[in-house]
Amino acid sequence: METIIKTEDLHFSYPSPEEGTTPVVLDGVSLEIEEGSFVAVLGHNGSGKSTLAKHMNAILLPSGGTVYVDGIDTADDSRLLDIRRAVGMVFQNPDNQIVANVVEEDVAFAPENLGVPPAEIRQRVDDALKAVNMYDHREHAPHLLSGGQKQRVAIAGVIAMQPRCIVLDEPTAMLDPIGRKDVLRTIKELNRTRGVTVVLITHHMDEAAQADRLVVMAKGRVVADGAPKAVFSQVEELRKVGLTVPQTTALLWELRQEGLDVPLDALSDEECAQALFKLLQ
Ligand SMILES: Nc1ncnc2c1ncn2[C@@H]1O[C@H](COP(=O)(O)OP(=O)(O)O)[C@@H](O)[C@H]1O
Ligand SMILES: [Mg+2]
Numbered sequence: 001m002e003t004i005i006k007t008e009d010l011h012f013s014y015p016s017p018e019e020g021t022t023p024v025v026l027d028g029v030s031l032e033i034e035e036g037s038f039v040a041v042l043g044h045n046g047s048g049k050s051t052l053a054k055h056m057n058a059i060l061l062p063s064g065g066t067v068y069v070d071g072i073d074t075a076d077d078s079r080l081l082d083i084r085r086a087v088g089m090v091f092q093n094p095d096n097q098i099v100a101n102v103v104e105e106d107v108a109f110a111p112e113n114l115g116v117p118p119a120e121i122r123q124r125v126d127d128a129l130k131a132v133n134m135y136d137h138r139e140h141a142p143h144l145l146s147g148g149q150k151q152r153v154a155i156a157g158v159i160a161m162q163p164r165c166i167v168l169d170e171p172t173a174m175l176d177p178i179g180r181k182d183v184l185r186t187i188k189e190l191n192r193t194r195g196v197t198v199v200l201i202t203h204h205m206d207e208a209a210q211a212d213r214l215v216v217m218a219k220g221r222v223v224a225d226g227a228p229k230a231v232f233s234q235v236e237e238l239r240k241v242g243l244t245v246p247q248t249t250a251l252l253w254e255l256r257q258e259g260l261d262v263p264l265d266a267l268s269d270e271e272c273a274q275a276l277f278k279l280l281q
Pocket of ligand 2: 049050051169170
């Protein structure tokens, strides 16, 4: 498997207005993101998730250590355009990401800026809108769409750049449950059917549970990294870093504390129900 993003002992501090006080925000993060994978990043507020995300397409540059995107050192400013083409970013607030008054013009904006020929842009925009299931809304006004629809238009804008990887920083945080579901389904489809690498930053356990791999951050470090089932089974460790676990895991954990023989990794509702059913047999 090829690595699309690699951080090596990444350290970062924001420049401080007060002399001498530069709190360390990323404290030695070493991660390799495999091409084609779906990685969720989970962590308490302030644990450094957004700061890490911004290193993944050179919005921020390391204070120490190195970040490689598609083998390119992000500190090499002569390659910035290649880096931005390889990794697209989607942020929390869809309203801040919409730039045009018509959906399809909005999606065309980024590839136009990247210098994609006009004839190809049409094709890319249609394709991207179909990928996020917003093609029928291509002539609509973005500001009249729901939050989830707006966020899918923002994702289409990134897809139109044909990135190999898409980093989404809490893209569902401002959405209602239906919008959240639609956006997550879209992200999963992009990963599964188009092979786009996905890095999803989220504080929703149920979203993180759907990834192939789950990275947990606390105080600027990676404190857990593995398959969601394995990571969520570390209930006490997660609680120590201020995270709750999915309701299924929490329930099974409590039952185990009471001495019942249930697995901790029955993560989905169905698996959890089956585990409980077995107890009754
Ligand atoms: N632009 C900034 N300037 C100074 N400090 C910042 C800035 N952005 C974030 N921080 C600080 O960096 C730490 C990590 O923030 P962030 O990466 O946003 O964490 P998360 O996304 O996990 O909530 C926090 O202590 C936050 O206050
Ligand atoms: Mg954040």
